[in-house]
Amino acid sequence: MTISRSRPRLRTTLAAVLSMPSMAALADWSKLNLPFGVTPYSHTIYHLHNIIMWICVAIGVIVFGAIFYSIFKFRKSQGAVAAQWHESTLVEILWTIVPLLILIAMSVPATKALIMMEDVSKSDLTIKVTGYQWKWRYDYVNDGVGFFSTLGQSSNVARQLKSGIDPHSVDNYLLEVDHELVVPINKKIRFLTTASDVIHSWWVPDLGWKRDAIPGYINESWALIEKEGTYRGQCAELCGKDHGFMPIVVRAVSEADYKAWLEKMKAEQAPAPHASNELSNNTLLAQRR
Amino acid sequence: MTNAHAHHHYYVPDPSRWPITATIAIFTMFVGGALTLDEQTYGPKILLGGFVLFVYMLFGWFGDVIRESEKGTYGHWEDTSFRMGMMWFIFSEVMFFAAFFGALFYARVLSVPWLAGAGAKAATHQFLWPSFITDWPLLQVPNNYGFKEAKDVIGAWGVPALNTAILLTSGGTVTWAHWALKKNNRGQLILGLALTVALGALFVGLQAKEYGHAYHELGLTLNAGIYGATFFMLTGFHGFHVTMGTIMLATILARSIRGHFKPDHHFAFEAVAWYWHFVDVVWIGLFIFVYWL
Amino acid sequence: MSDAAIHDEHHDHHPYGGMTRWLTTTNHKDIGTMYLVFALIMFFIGGAMAMVIRLELFQPGLQFVDPVFFNSMTTMHALVMIFGAVMPAWTGFANWLIPMMIGAPDMALPRLNNWSFWILPFAFTLLLSTLFMPGGGPAGGWTMYPPLVLQTGAAFPFLIFSIHFMGASSIAGAINIIATVFNLRAPGMTLMKLPLFVWTWIITAFLLIASMPVLAGAVTMLLTDKFFGTAFFSAAGGGDPVMFQHIFWFFGHPEVYILILPAFGIASAIIPTFARKPLFGYASMVYAAASIAFLSFIVWAHHMFTVGMPLAGELFFMYATVLIAVPTGVKVFNWVATMWQSSMTFETPMLFAIAFVVLFTIGGFSGLMLGVTPIDFQYQDTYFVVAHFHYVLVTGAIFSIMAGTYFWLPKWTGHMYDEGLGKLHFWLSTISVNVLFFPQHFLGLAGMPRRIPDYAVQFADWNMVSSIGGFVFGGSQILFLVVIVKCVRGGQKATDRVWEGAHGLEWTLPSPPPYHSFSTPPAPATIEGGMR
Numbered sequence A: 001m002t003i004s005r006s007r008p009r010l011r012t013t014l015a016a017v018l019s020m021p022s023m024a025a026l027a028d029w030s031k032l033n034l035p036f037g038v039t040p041y042s043h044t045i046y047h048l049h050n051i052i053m054w055i056c057v058a059i060g061v062i063v064f065g066a067i068f069y070s071i072f073k074f075r076k077s078q079g080a081v082a083a084q085w086h087e088s089t090l091v092e093i094l095w096t097i098v099p100l101l102i103l104i105a106m107s108v109p110a111t112k113a114l115i116m117m118e119d120v121s122k123s124d125l126t127i128k129v130t131g132y133q134w135k136w137r138y139d140y141v142n143d144g145v146g147f148f149s150t151l152g153q154s155s156n157v158a159r160q161l162k163s164g165i166d167p168h169s170v171d172n173y174l175l176e177v178d179h180e181l182v183v184p185i186n187k188k189i190r191f192l193t194t195a196s197d198v199i200h201s202w203w204v205p206d207l208g209w210k211r212d213a214i215p216g217y218i219n220e221s222w223a224l225i226e227k228e229g230t231y232r233g234q235c236a237e238l239c240g241k242d243h244g245f246m247p248i249v250v251r252a253v254s255e256a257d258y259k260a261w262l263e264k265m266k267a268e269q270a271p272a273p274h275a276s277n278e279l280s281n282n283t284l285l286a287q288r289r
Numbered sequence B: 001m002t003n004a005h006a007h008h009h010y011y012v013p014d015p016s017r018w019p020i021t022a023t024i025a026i027f028t029m030f031v032g033g034a035l036t037l038d039e040q041t042y043g044p045k046i047l048l049g050g051f052v053l054f055v056y057m058l059f060g061w062f063g064d065v066i067r068e069s070e071k072g073t074y075g076h077w078e079d080t081s082f083r084m085g086m087m088w089f090i091f092s093e094v095m096f097f098a099a100f101f102g103a104l105f106y107a108r109v110l111s112v113p114w115l116a117g118a119g120a121k122a123a124t125h126q127f128l129w130p131s132f133i134t135d136w137p138l139l140q141v142p143n144n145y146g147f148k149e150a151k152d153v154i155g156a157w158g159v160p161a162l163n164t165a166i167l168l169t170s171g172g173t174v175t176w177a178h179w180a181l182k183k184n185n186r187g188q189l190i191l192g193l194a195l196t197v198a199l200g201a202l203f204v205g206l207q208a209k210e211y212g213h214a215y216h217e218l219g220l221t222l223n224a225g226i227y228g229a230t231f232f233m234l235t236g237f238h239g240f241h242v243t244m245g246t247i248m249l250a251t252i253l254a255r256s257i258r259g260h261f262k263p264d265h266h267f268a269f270e271a272v273a274w275y276w277h278f279v280d281v282v283w284i285g286l287f288i289f290v291y292w293l
Numbered sequence C: 001m002s003d004a005a006i007h008d009e010h011h012d013h014h015p016y017g018g019m020t021r022w023l024t025t026t027n028h029k030d031i032g033t034m035y036l037v038f039a040l041i042m043f044f045i046g047g048a049m050a051m052v053i054r055l056e057l058f059q060p061g062l063q064f065v066d067p068v069f070f071n072s073m074t075t076m077h078a079l080v081m082i083f084g085a086v087m088p089a090w091t092g093f094a095n096w097l098i099p100m101m102i103g104a105p106d107m108a109l110p111r112l113n114n115w116s117f118w119i120l121p122f123a124f125t126l127l128l129s130t131l132f133m134p135g136g137g138p139a140g141g142w143t144m145y146p147p148l149v150l151q152t153g154a155a156f157p158f159l160i161f162s163i164h165f166m167g168a169s170s171i172a173g174a175i176n177i178i179a180t181v182f183n184l185r186a187p188g189m190t191l192m193k194l195p196l197f198v199w200t201w202i203i204t205a206f207l208l209i210a211s212m213p214v215l216a217g218a219v220t221m222l223l224t225d226k227f228f229g230t231a232f233f234s235a236a237g238g239g240d241p242v243m244f245q246h247i248f249w250f251f252g253h254p255e256v257y258i259l260i261l262p263a264f265g266i267a268s269a270i271i272p273t274f275a276r277k278p279l280f281g282y283a284s285m286v287y288a289a290a291s292i293a294f295l296s297f298i299v300w301a302h303h304m305f306t307v308g309m310p311l312a313g314e315l316f317f318m319y320a321t322v323l324i325a326v327p328t329g330v331k332v333f334n335w336v337a338t339m340w341q342s343s344m345t346f347e348t349p350m351l352f353a354i355a356f357v358v359l360f361t362i363g364g365f366s367g368l369m370l371g372v373t374p375i376d377f378q379y380q381d382t383y384f385v386v387a388h389f390h391y392v393l394v395t396g397a398i399f400s401i402m403a404g405t406y407f408w409l410p411k412w413t414g415h416m417y418d419e420g421l422g423k424l425h426f427w428l429s430t431i432s433v434n435v436l437f438f439p440q441h442f443l444g445l446a447g448m449p450r451r452i453p454d455y456a457v458q459f460a461d462w463n464m465v466s467s468i469g470g471f472v473f474g475g476s477q478i479l480f481l482v483v484i485v486k487c488v489r490g491g492q493k494a495t496d497r498v499w500e501g502a503h504g505l506e507w508t509l510p511s512p513p514p515y516h517s518f519s520t521p522p523a524p525a526t527i528e529g530g531m532r
């Protein structure tokens, strides 16, 4: 694969060792924490997240420990007499410098992770993602395939006000769409996000990032999915009435399956070049009174 | 009664009905304005009613303050509070303008070039606005649907340059009047102020004429895209401030004519002068960044 | 007319009676009281909206409200809580306390003070009335991002004007406080002798004056974009929707410190009192607050990490953001050091203050995590953020408002509050607030976006827990009201000093204090004796 894969590996192993206690401590940890995800980037930030969280927990243990120790030890009812000191340059300098060093230490891996995320070069395919009130459109830029993706029918019925349908009885309630985004695994996919009306945000937690879809502008990001599977996400920027009802479903398949799917789609659609762009621009403009 | 030590009792005014009147007046204007924008026919009437009440309030509130001042109620101590109040009020105004200057710089340095593909936004240009070319002043917007593009913009070296000279001169005349006041030269004080008011009014007049020119001949309007938007927002709020400043100057001119102010005690004069200088400085910023560069 | 002031100290004479007294008053205590009562009312209104939110989120599916109303509850809840509850509460504290703390007769600009207050009920009338308009209230989130907010119906101009109005109130209030502190301090009350509450408020006032006008500018551009065809936030005309976010957060981030700095001041007053030990590191407390204020102006884009900023911007804002942990840490450590080797008792104000330190720090930790750009790509716009800011706002700002209320209530009313009820209020609140907000961390990490009226079923359990915590927390606040009303109406007479370990000029005055605080400045010795 691309070089961007092997290097983060080293870092992530190191990070994984550091965050070991987290995984051992709680059996069902995965339900309470960030998903480990299926892209190199998602693993990197998963570990970064754990490290920083445990640093905070450690500082918390010290600080709160000192508070609770004081509460039990230095209470008047126990006959504690208050000392009158109220300054110490040395201690004050110390607790300014030490947190600073911790922060610098944190910033190093964070900077590296960010640089990795922002490097969209050398992608294998490009998918343009356009947010609409309230659906997504996907365009496979190199292949001229494109389609809309909206909330699945059963969820849509169940989610109506006082529908009386128990959401638990609906498969993948609110996380199901009519047309999934199908992508190949082990390819660097470049995502171009934009919107046609208001701001939306395209987010699949297992990919490890979200990116806002801004009308009139295109943001670039990338993902390299390592494992076949179906990954679900949602619009993550308030976009009006049905903001809660524009899910995202990504189905990652083998390259062969992807090719087959693409051919099928091409046969079904005879797309006009740039049809989606015109559509997106015109809807955008229609928004202006 | 002139310094903190001789004057142990800070003046705390009696209850006053003016603040609540001011609130009700502004509230009424807001309701009227909002209804007007929502295209309710009775909106403008409410707006006008609020405005009338507001003007009445101004006379009432400032009337009280002026009476108290002339009675010698305010010593050095109270004066300092007023000064601080005015200073920080002006600072808040600076920050208000900063928001619009921020918008101007953002558009020039970031958004317009981005739309033309600069920086990390190559895809924006390629997919959304392939024919857009960056330019400043921006006459041709990325897509003119919903906008009326301007034919041209106002150059710096015509009326704007003249207006710069006018405002700078007025800054001088107001300072001249201030010197006069300090020397208790009433004639020069009144003359200086009158000149300043005249220059202020001249500025507003010329600006209004330029606006007419822009709207009718150049097609440069609020609706002409980001250039028109930043141009009119900045110069418009500035013009509004000059108008306010001119009214304030006229007020202290009237008071000077009535013999108000003493060489060592004239906070109102100074407050207006500071305000005028502030308006002046903002104009310099406008001249440089909106008209010239 | 300065004679009027002299007479006033002997007998509380009010030239007007009844309602007119309150409408026209120029007295800092009257105005302080009005601010505090207003804030309490708004807290209940905003809280009732939060209850609607929690009710709808109690289980998956839409049971009670439609999505638009839900969104307008979220939007209004935030606006009411921030601009209606917390900010007015701080100004109320400032009005009541600052003149007493610095030995001044009143606020520097009393008529302006009256105006600052009376704007608020009118501004909120403008805002709340929108709930009854065609199209309903604003529903685009309290952050008002365009283009979405431009889709607001008849409510739109009312929203904008109410923000303008609130801004004017805050700016005027801030100016007044600055003038009061810098001009009306008693002789001998040097800057480095000011109580920390006063210090944190001055810094807050600077933040207000520098940031509120920027918000006014931002919403003005929204107004012209909607009604006058300007292109500020439209790409087609050369603008950018994201530009609004930059301008908004240039205000918005300092705003969150506006909400918390006075809380730092209150904790710094209460902890030494009940620890019977001087505050540790007074000077560093002042410098830390100033550094936080400075940094708050260069971190704004940490709210916008996902908008697709250039890499350099993302890095800069990450570094600047995490840096704020340093001065904030200094404050936390100083409070802990104050408690170390002290002699503590745990009256209600102290309980709230300690809970504030602990729970605010938890909120700070999650803030720090959010500040790390590459991970924020995951957290952004999830319940993890909601958990973060409620820890800093509810257990931060609101808890310290409660601590301060219990602390000074005897001074204000002349009566002791009911300590038993106070403690009950504390324990119920502290337990339930964690049940309410801690699980929201899990929800966010597991992938629940914010601002949604309905959610996938894997989020059901924690939402139910959170809602139950919410109802208990909401219900507990009724106790707070009961304690306050009881205390105002009567109770054991409070002494001047009230608390054994209390220091500061306000405790040298009778409880309740005279109508005008210090008509003659206190003697320098009193000031020295009051210092800790």
Ligand code: HEA
Pocket (backbone or CB within 6 Å): A056, A059, A063, A099, A100, A102, A103, C143, C256, C257, C259, C260, C302, C303, C304, C321, C322, C324, C325, C326, C328, C329, C330, C332, C360, C361, C362, C363, C364, C365, C366, C367, C368, C369, C370, C371, C372, C376, C379, C380, C381, C385, C388, C389, C392, C393, C396, C397
């Ligand atoms: C009182 C209000 C308040 C306060 C004080 C803070 C404090 C902080 N906030 Fe928070 N924040 C909000 C209110 C507040 N915030 C609100 C309302 C939002 C959401 C707005 C919206 O979108 O609607 C928000 C959102 C928000 C975001 C955006 C999240 C997103 O949308 O993706 C970020 C990102 O950086 C952030 C960061 C921080 C940081 C770093 C601090 C720091 O100041 C915290 C510093 C404190 C500590 C770190 C703890 C004490 C320190 C120590 C014990 C020292 C040692 C510690 C270490 C070295 C780790 N906040």
Ligand code: HEA
Pocket (backbone or CB within 6 Å): C043, C044, C045, C046, C047, C048, C050, C051, C053, C054, C074, C075, C077, C078, C079, C081, C082, C086, C140, C141, C142, C143, C386, C390, C393, C394, C397, C398, C436, C450, C451, C452, C453, C470, C471, C472, C473, C474, C475, C477, C478
């Ligand atoms: C100072 C600010 C402040 C305060 C105090 C609070 C207090 C509370 N907030 Fe919130 N909140 C915000 C600021 C604040 N909030 C902001 C800025 C947002 C973001 C908005 C946006 O996305 O645009 C937000 C959003 C927000 C959400 C997310 C909504 C969404 O994303 O859709 C939720 C959900 O749980 C929530 C809950 C609560 C609860 C339960 C309380 C409780 O603490 C309230 C407790 C108080 C009471 C309940 C009132 C007192 C009691 C009564 C009225 C008696 C009646 C009681 C019962 C019926 C039980 N708030």
Ligand code: CUA
Pocket (backbone or CB within 6 Å): A131, A132, A134, A199, A200, A201, A235, A236, A237, A238, A239, A240, A242, A243, A244, A246
């Ligand atoms: Cu689309 Cu939220």
Ligand SMILES: [Cu+2]
Pocket (backbone or CB within 6 Å): C252, C253, C256, C299, C300, C302, C303
């Ligand atoms: Cu912030």
